[in-house]
Amino acid sequence: MGALILVTGGARSGKSSFAEHLAAAHGTSVAYIATAQAYDAEMQYRIALHRARRPASWQTYEAPFHAERAIREASAAHDMLLFDCVTMYLSNILCQATEEELTEEEVLYGHTKRAIGALIEAVQEVDLTAVFVTNEVGAGIVPENRLARHYRDLAGLANQQLAAFASSVYAVLCGIPVKIK
Template identity: 65%
Template sequence: MAKMILVTGGARSGKSSFAEALVAKAGRRIAYIATAQIFDEEMRYRVELHRCRRPAAWQTYEAPFEAEKALQDAGHSHDAILFDCVTIYLSNLLCKPGERTEEEEYENVRQAMAQLIASVRQLPAEVTVVFVTNEVGAGIVPENALARRYRDLAGLANQQLAQAANDVYAVICGLPLQLK
């Protein structure tokens, strides 16, 4: 089973930079699993910031959906994988067209996280997988139902991943704190 690390923190906390350093130490053949979809100029700018920081040798896998397949593909030819980020992946799942009840959304997210964890567990032991996620539950209660559901689902997804992870870090003001 591969080593699994979860890195969490707030917006612009330094979590992605910290996670990039972790994978750079963990391996020479590095894969980057990108979950973002570009729908506007703001997201295009954010994605470009991440792209500019990554070494050209890192192989990027675009995986806004079915990221467990990208994990499997990357894990058989790389020794370190950076998954950035879980909460963007979660928003892709929530905004996927189709009518779902709240209970179905919770179950879909639980299953999606279970699939990611199962994919990591199937990878060789010499592989390290670092997941980046946002801590979205520390602020005020959102005013609309979708934002509250997103916050709740992100918290539950983060708990599920943290439980399965070997190591968990919280990054605050650019400083990592090891929680597990």
């Protein structure tokens, strides 16, 4: 059975860098599950920064959707997995939702719970340690539009679901990791 370590924090808090150090220190063969999609120049830049930081020996699996498949595939050849990041993964799912799904919160929340549950189930099935990176997006003001409120709420619920399963949880603030579980 695999283990999950959750790393959370705000934007540019240093959470991905810390997660990369965890993966490098504890794994002999690291798989990197990348969830971002490069829709514009700014995202291309962010993706390039992440790529430049990781060792060439790490194998990257692009998984903007159905990342549980990538987790299972990666487990065949790796003992450590870095999933970066949960909130980008949720954004991908949310952006695929229909207008009808966006107005039916129970449907959207149920879909998100199942998607995160599928990730947890995949980690439970494999023999590796998985470090999941996520953003803490609920500490600010209440967003003015429905989509942003859904995103904030879904991210919070997903983070709770992952943290409940995780063996360790770290919050990264100002580049400083603090173990909270």
